[in-house]
Amino acid sequence: MNPVLSLRGISKSFPGVKALQGVQLDLFAGQVTALIGENGAGKSTIVKVLTGIYQPDAGTITIDSTPIRFATAQDAARAGVTAIHQETVLFDELSVAENIWLGHAPRTRFGLIDRRAMRDGAKRLLTSIGATLDPDLRLGDLGIASKHLVAIARALSTDARVVILDEPTAALSHKEIHELYDLVETLKAQGKAILFISHKFDEVFRIADRYTVFRDGQFVGEGAMADATEGQLVQMMVGRSVDQIFPPRSHNIGDPVLTVAGYSHPTEFADINFTLHKGEILGFYGLVGAGRSEVMQALFGITKPSKGAVRIDGQVRVIRSTHEAIAAGIVYVPEDRGRQGAIRGLPIFQNVTLPSLTRTSRSGFLRLAEEFRLSRDYTQRLDLRASALDQELGLLSGGNQQKVVIAKWLATKPRVIILDEPTKGIDIGSKAAVHDFMAELAAEGLAVIMVSSEIPEVLGMSDRVIVMREGRIIDEVTGSRMTPETLVRAAAGIAEAA
Amino acid sequence: MTAPANRLIPDRLQSPLTRALRSWEAVLVIVAIAVFVTNAFASPYFLNAWNLSDATFNFTEKAMIAFAMAMLIIAGEIDLSVASIIALVSTAMGLAIQAGAGVPLLVLIGLTSGLLCGAVNGFLVAGMGLPSIVVTIGTMSLFRGISFIVLGDQAFTGYPDGFDYFGQGYVWWVFSFELALFAVMAVVFWALLHRTNFGRAVYAIGNNATAAQFSGIRVARVRFILFLLTGLTSGIAAICLTSRLGSTRPSIATGFELEVVTMVVLGGVSILGGSGSILGVVLAAFIMGMVTFGFGLLNVPGIVMSIFLGLLLIGVIAVPRLLRGK
Numbered sequence: 168m169n170p171v172l173s174l175r176g177i178s179k180s181f182p183g184v185k186a187l188q189g190v191q192l193d194l195f196a197g198q199v200t201a202l203i204g205e206n207g208a209g210k211s212t213i214v215k216v217l218t219g220i221y222q223p224d225a226g227t228i229t230i231d232s233t234p235i236r237f238a239t240a241q242d243a244a245r246a247g248v249t250a251i252h253q254e255t256v257l258f259d260e261l262s263v264a265e266n267i268w269l270g271h272a273p274r275t276r277f278g279l280i281d282r283r284a285m286r287d288g289a290k291r292l293l294t295s296i297g298a299t300l301d302p303d304l305r306l307g308d309l310g311i312a313s314k315h316l317v318a319i320a321r322a323l324s325t326d327a328r329v330v331i332l333d334e335p336t337a338a339l340s341h342k343e344i345h346e347l348y349d350l351v352e353t354l355k356a357q358g359k360a361i362l363f364i365s366h367k368f369d370e371v372f373r374i375a376d377r378y379t380v381f382r383d384g385q386f387v388g389e390g391a392m393a394d395a396t397e398g399q400l401v402q403m404m405v406g407r408s409v410d411q412i413f414p415p416r417s418h419n420i421g422d423p424v425l426t427v428a429g430y431s432h433p434t435e436f437a438d439i440n441f442t443l444h445k446g447e448i449l450g451f452y453g454l455v456g457a458g459r460s461e462v463m464q465a466l467f468g469i470t471k472p473s474k475g476a477v478r479i480d481g482q483v484r485v486i487r488s489t490h491e492a493i494a495a496g497i498v499y500v501p502e503d504r505g506r507q508g509a510i511r512g513l514p515i516f517q518n519v520t521l522p523s524l525t526r527t528s529r530s531g532f533l534r535l536a537e538e539f540r541l542s543r544d545y546t547q548r549l550d551l552r553a554s555a556l557d558q559e560l561g562l563l564s565g566g567n568q569q570k571v572v573i574a575k576w577l578a579t580k581p582r583v584i585i586l587d588e589p590t591k592g593i594d595i596g597s598k599a600a601v602h603d604f605m606a607e608l609a610a611e612g613l614a615v616i617m618v619s620s621e622i623p624e625v626l627g628m629s630d631r632v633i634v635m636r637e638g639r640i641i642d643e644v645t646g647s648r649m650t651p652e653t654l655v656r657a658a659a660g661i662a663e664a665a
Numbered sequence: 666m667t668a669p670a671n672r673l674i675p676d677r678l679q680s681p682l683t684r685a686l687r688s689w690e691a692v693l694v695i696v697a698i699a700v701f702v703t704n705a706f707a708s709p710y711f712l713n714a715w716n717l718s719d720a721t722f723n724f725t726e727k728a729m730i731a732f733a734m735a736m737l738i739i740a741g742e743i744d745l746s747v748a749s750i751i752a753l754v755s756t757a758m759g760l761a762i763q764a765g766a767g768v769p770l771l772v773l774i775g776l777t778s779g780l781l782c783g784a785v786n787g788f789l790v791a792g793m794g795l796p797s798i799v800v801t802i803g804t805m806s807l808f809r810g811i812s813f814i815v816l817g818d819q820a821f822t823g824y825p826d827g828f829d830y831f832g833q834g835y836v837w838w839v840f841s842f843e844l845a846l847f848a849v850m851a852v853v854f855w856a857l858l859h860r861t862n863f864g865r866a867v868y869a870i871g872n873n874a875t876a877a878q879f880s881g882i883r884v885a886r887v888r889f890i891l892f893l894l895t896g897l898t899s900g901i902a903a904i905c906l907t908s909r910l911g912s913t914r915p916s917i918a919t920g921f922e923l924e925v926v927t928m929v930v931l932g933g934v935s936i937l938g939g940s941g942s943i944l945g946v947v948l949a950a951f952i953m954g955m956v957t958f959g960f961g962l963l964n965v966p967g968i969v970m971s972i973f974l975g976l977l978l979i980g981v982i983a984v985p986r987l988l989r990g991k
Contacts, residue, residue: 469879493881507879512872512939516676521869521880524862531861539676546674555678575880 169232171196171360172217172248172329177226179212186212189226190386192379194329194360199351201375201392202364205404205622205655208381210364214333217362218250219243249327251318251335259307264289266306267321292320295357296350312343319350330354331362336370348374366454368397368659382406397661405622405651412599413627414606420630421445423481424614425497425583427466430475435461436638439475443583443614448605450629451618452654458638459618460502463585467499468492479582493522496582500573500589502618504565508572511561515553516542518560518571523578545574550600566597573601577608584608585616590624602628622651634658689933693948696981700952704959711962718839720958722909724928725843726902727921728950731928732854733894735946738929739858741871741938742790742797742888744895747902748921749808750782754903756812759821759913768827775904776897782808783896784889791888805922812915821913832909843905847950850898855943863887871938927978928953952977 170193179187187209215221219237237243264285273284289302298316336344379389380403387403423442430439436458451459465472468486484495501507519542527537549570590598619625634642634657642657704711757778789800834842858864869877932949934941960970
């Protein structure tokens with residue numbers, strides 16, 4: 168059987184990153200192909216290539232053995248490729264039918280929108296995927312699962328032959344996931360070629376016919392699902408770790424600093440217990456949405472936990488705001504640097520001193536000389552590249568902005584520093600600077616928590632790794648168990664190999 | 666790149682003088698001089714100390730509010746109820762004289778009722794998280810509405826002796842009490858915005874409120890205090906204006922809020938928040954006052970003045986953007 172869609176030798180680079188290096192992928196009519204890989208393996212990039220959002224630097228795309236180029240997203244839609252994303256953009260204020268047809272609504276002879284054709288078409292599409300929704304309902308009145316069905320109907324409204332499901336179950340409940348499985352079966356029966364992207368092995372084994380594995384932007388292997396075992400797939404995903412050099416660590420671990428007991432939140436996490444020691448780097452690994460950031464933001468006073476206790480140096484501390492967290496010696500370097508970390512419109516030095524103003528000022532009045540001194544001390548330790556300390560932060564590169572954000576927190580002289588995906592989206596050079604600095608901090612006796620989804624980073628930097636899954640701590644990995652396989656299995660919920 | 670690994674990063678890219686010469690405030694100084702010279706040539710009565718002194722009453726009361734409004738707008742909020750606060754405060758003082766209050770008590774009532782109005786706005790915005798533009802449009806109607814209910818088509822008059830000093834008194838020679846108060850408040854607000862931790866928090870919130878919160882800034886508290894300040898300055902302006910007019914009508918200070926916002930924006934405060942200075946507001950106040958006064962001397966009708974001020978506002982905002990080629 169010939170594939171409907173076939174990719175060969177696809178490469179795509181971004182400054183400093185080779186996202187895809189000569190990968191291949193085949194999709195067949197009436198079959199589900201699972202694309203498997205760790206974070207950063209190139210899954211999202213390939214979806215963007217397939218939907219015409221990125222143009223590959225090299226390689227060919229063929230549909231029915233005819234080479235084709237997707238210059239724009241419209242080209243890809245016309246060729247019959249459609250994607251349903253993790254978070255599809257829909258409009259709450261429009262009706263179900265309007266959402267389905269937005270941008271390509273059927274027209275009457277006079278060029279006006281043909282409402283009747285729209286409603287009938289919407290009904291037909293919804294029925295074809297087994298949904299009984301009224302096309303006139305306002306989308307905002309529907310639940311998340313129904314919205315998902317609308318998103319799928321919208322994707323099919325372009326007469327797609329290739330359907331990409333990008334982590335479709337991430338936001339769904341157990342029951343809704345089963346309905347989605349039924350839907351995938353329906354699409355298969357209609358002869359669609361389906362690309363299914365998921366982190367969850369149970370799903371993959373349940374609905375996929377074939378698999379393709381990527382690792383670090385490279386094609387690793389493919390085959391029939393029936394011939395594969397979990398162990399094989401994990402092995403292919405992880406491979407040998409990439410050649411990345413991590414700084415030497417002192418491993419000089421002292422007394423407990425932070426103790427968290429029975430920490431719970433109504434929806435995000437439950438029964439979190441751990442202890443963090445002086446001089447330690449504690450890694451938190453898990454899939455996106457496992458609740459790691461939520462735990463950290465509760466510790467930092469952004470969200471309110473429902474129960475549990477936090478002790479610092481044995482003293483119970485109640486943290487209701489970021490202000491109290493900083494006073495208690497806990498700081499958090501957020502993952503979303505642009506929104507939560509950096510104040511781009513303010514100069515570098517004002518960013519650095521913002522949480523430390525009580526120390527640099529006298530009776531509430533600013534002392535600029537003190538501010539310059541403090542910000543120079545810390546930015547220089549992080550090897551910041553900038554032309555002046557009063558330069559606007561927004562003018563620096565992402566890596567240098569991240570150094571300023573980290574400097575800002577260190578300047579508060581914390582006891583505990585939490586770094587959430589500290590090297591996400593920054594260049595290799597800045598990455599190494601951040602890693603070196605983390606090792607230095609731990610050696611100086613700071614207690615460090617690092618939330619990271621990059622396995623080499625977690626293993627290379629941490630003394631211990633806590634793995635979270637669905638809001639709970641699943642495993643604590645130390646010593647010889649600190650291998651990529653253990654982390655991947657724990658995070659995905661697969662039993663450890665005997 | 667051969668730079669050493671730990672080279673020294675200088676504090677400043679430009680000297681403070683270069684920075685000052687390139688600033689928006691420098692443009693405003695030029696505009697102010699141009700308006701001054703034009704006026705001096707256009708009317709023989711312009712260059713007269715007492716005439717100029719009279720002219721300052723065109724802006725002093727509004728500018729007092731504009732200082733607090735500038736800080737509020739820099740923080741990304743707005744208060745459109747300030748003119749209605751003046752009406753309510755003035756009414757409160759009018760009720761107090763009916764009850765026989767003396768001057769010190771009148772001033773106290775003026776200040777506290779202004780603060781209370783600010784607290785209402787602040788609670789709704791900072792405490793309940795409602796958008797300030799909606800809240801203050803609401804309280805704009807509410808505060809003046811109360812004033813109308815109390816007064817109907819009546820007016821309070823008969824303010825006691827001594828109360829007239831705030832709006833009509835002179836500190837020394839041609840310098841009125843209002844002008845002196847304006848100068849003192851300019852210095853106080855300059856220090857508050859540009860020289861204190863509180864002022865820094867205001868800029869941080871206006872640039873990125875989420876990141877400010879993540880940096881330990883108590884965002885809601887800062888916002889609440891800013892509304893207290895616009896309430897308080899509106900109370901001060903109400904005392905001055907009531908004293909100057911010698912009476913309270915519910916229509917007092919109608920339309921002040923837009924002139925205050927115009928002054929702030931003309932002064933270079935970004936309407937989107939995050940940037941601006943008190944010096945800019947001071948200069949904008951002088952420019953608006955002189956334009957109004959100069960046109961008055963030439964017997965230009967009020968509506969033409971509004972047209973000119975509107976064009977001036979759009980012009981000073983648009984021209985720099987056009988020059989930058991955007």
